[in-house]
Amino acid sequence: MSKPKPLPERILELRAEIDSFIDARVAEIKKTCPGVPEGAIRNTIVRSGCQCSAYLELAERDEAQKGAA
Numbered sequence: 001m002s003k004p005k006p007l008p009e010r011i012l013e014l015r016a017e018i019d020s021f022i023d024a025r026v027a028e029i030k031k032t033c034p035g036v037p038e039g040a041i042r043n044t045i046v047r048s049g050c051q052c053s054a055y056l057e058l059a060e061r062d063e064a065q066k067g068a069a
Contacts, residue, residue, distance in 0.1 A: 018051045025058060 005013075026041045033041065046054040 015051060018055045021055055021058075022046065022051060 004010075022042065022045055025045060026038050029041050029045075030036070030038055045058070
């Protein structure tokens with residue numbers, strides 16, 4: 001059995017995955033908001049400064065929209 005990765009390494013990997021998710025959402029929103037800088041869109045999404053909280057909020061909204069459809 002392999003030894004689990006150290007916590008700091010796992011956190012960095014997870015954060016990179018979350019950042020990729022947020023970047024994809026920014027690109028999606030950017031299509032409907034020409035002229036708005038990507039940084040401004042990202043700041044709106046990650047208003048608390050915490051990518052994890054932003055991801056959880058977006059995922060919750062996505063699930064609610066799927067349920068309503």
